[in-house]
Amino acid sequence: MSVLAGRRVLVGVTGGIAAYKAVYLCRLLQEEGAEVRVAMTPAGTKFVTPLTFEAITQHTVATEIFPEKEFVATRHISWAQWADLCVVAPATFDFVGKVTHGIADDILANLIAALPADRTLYMAVAMNSEMYAKEAFQENVETLKKRGVRIIDAETGYLAEMMQGKGRMAEPEQILECIINDLRAQMPWTGKRILVTAGPTRERIDPVRYLSNASSGKMGYAIARVASQLGADVTLVSGPVTLETPRGVQRVDVTTAREMARVVEIAWPDADVLFMVAAVADFVPRDPADQKIKKSEATASLALEPAPDILAHCGKVKQPGQLLVGFAVETSNELAEARRKRTSKNLDLIVVNNPSTPGAAFEVDTNVVTMVTAESEEAFPLLSKEEVAKEILALAYRLYRELNVAADSNS
Numbered sequence: 266m267s268v269l270a271g272r273r274v275l276v277g278v279t280g281g282i283a284a285y286k287a288v289y290l291c292r293l294l295q296e297e298g299a300e301v302r303v304a305m306t307p308a309g310t311k312f313v314t315p316l317t318f319e320a321i322t323q324h325t326v327a328t329e330i331f332p333e334k335e336f337v338a339t340r341h342i343s344w345a346q347w348a349d350l351c352v353v354a355p356a357t358f359d360f361v362g363k364v365t366h367g368i369a370d371d372i373l374a375n376l377i378a379a380l381p382a383d384r385t386l387y388m389a390v391a392m393n394s395e396m397y398a399k400e401a402f403q404e405n406v407e408t409l410k411k412r413g414v415r416i417i418d419a420e421t422g423y424l425a426e427m428m429q430g431k432g433r434m435a436e437p438e439q440i441l442e443c444i445i446n447d448l449r450a451q452m453p454w455t456g457k458r459i460l461v462t463a464g465p466t467r468e469r470i471d472p473v474r475y476l477s478n479a480s481s482g483k484m485g486y487a488i489a490r491v492a493s494q495l496g497a498d499v500t501l502v503s504g505p506v507t508l509e510t511p512r513g514v515q516r517v518d519v520t521t522a523r524e525m526a527r528v529v530e531i532a533w534p535d536a537d538v539l540f541m542v543a544a545v546a547d548f549v550p551r552d553p554a555d556q557k558i559k560k561s562e563a564t565a566s567l568a569l570e571p572a573p574d575i576l577a578h579c580g581k582v583k584q585p586g587q588l589l590v591g592f593a594v595e596t597s598n599e600l601a602e603a604r605r606k607r608t609s610k611n612l613d614l615i616v617v618n619n620p621s622t623p624g625a626a627f628e629v630d631t632n633v634v635t636m637v638t639a640e641s642e643e644a645f646p647l648l649s650k651e652e653v654a655k656e657i658l659a660l661a662y663r664l665y666r667e668l669n670v671a672a673d674s675n676s
């Protein structure tokens with residue numbers, strides 16, 4: 266599957282003769298599975314009609330900040346938020362100048378001003394070679410590069426006037442290749458299958474009562490979300506939580522430890538990595554009642570039996586090249602416990618936290634963790650769960666590569 270599949274791409278078209286090539290660029294992006302919307306500067310619409318892009322993208326084309334006949338409200342914000350990335354092709358001398366100097370007097374420049382900081386902006390520059398050589402343009406390009414804008418340089422060839430020179434826009438195929446290469450580099454887990462468990466389990470006492478664990482599922486969901494953004498094919502086995510499924514993630518809902526064990530044990534042999542983040546019950550009621558236990562019948566004790574230890578099972582059947590990551594919540598002797606569990610469950614990495622540390626563990630959006638491997642122990646400061654997920658995935662990636670280099674050289 267292409268790295269562009271499901272991506273939302275905003276294509277910006279400004280007033281240069283290369284605007285005709287933007288039509289084909291939209292097509293190429295769509296063929297890769299991207300969703301495309303187009304915004305044009307008024308000058309852009311002089312070269313190719315908005316109708317052409319509307320027909321290709323099957324979507325309204327944004328051409329004005331304040332159209333008279335259309336309700337647009339804060340479209341410059343909603344479209345900018347919608348886009349995963351933006352590519353301006355062609356980007357003219359004038360438009361490059363505008364973006365460099367923070368001018369936003371047309372709909373496209375407005376959208377770019379409102380583009381969230383984590384979205385990449387590509388500009389495929391195109392102009393006459395005299396304009397291309399101007400200091401003003403060259404300096405603007407340098408400034409934009411320093412700000413993280415990806416400039417797709419112009420090529421030497423025939424310009425509109427049939428003169429040879431530098432200034433011709435890169436071909437749509439090259440623009441596409443540049444975007445795909447960047448996305449691949451940002452997505453090291455592409456092609457890998459990652460299994461994540463999250464949330465608590467519920468173990469029935471009777472039809473209305475259950476035993477459970479304090480877990481919001483936020484840490485596991487953050488790992489699933491980040492892993493998917495990094496290109497992995499993610500399956501999230503989730504206990505009962507009230508969180509939204511992250512985009513691109515396949516979610517399987519379970520309730521009890523036994524249900525979770527069934528799903529994970531079937532999926533594990535085909536997975537590359539398992540992050541066992543769920544707060545699985547350690548004990549389950551031995552004889553759940555079929556009818557609600559009356560208050561008058563309540564006994565002083567509840568007979569329990571051990572739940573299947575899913576992680577320990579996965580550790581036993583782990584194959585060379587598979588990476589197994591466990592989590593531990595410890596209220597005392599955290600490190601000693603983490604080391605012991607890592608070895609006894611055959612884990613490559615264990616992430617430990619202490620819920621009594623301010624900002625750590627359940628319900629909250631932050632966590633304070635220590636990551637323990639066979640070779641290293643690293644304590645992290647208070648971070649958002651999203652940042653913790655990124656750290657965990659970065660370390661997991663290094664460990665996964667080491668394992669697989671070793672596995673490849675042994676075979």
Ligand code: C5P
Nearest residue numbers: 541543545546572573574575576591592
């Ligand atoms: O031994 P302890 O329960 O503290 O280990 C925690 C780790 O084991 C977590 O990764 C948790 O998801 C996993 N676990 C499990 N099955 C259980 C209990 C915990 O897989 N029944």
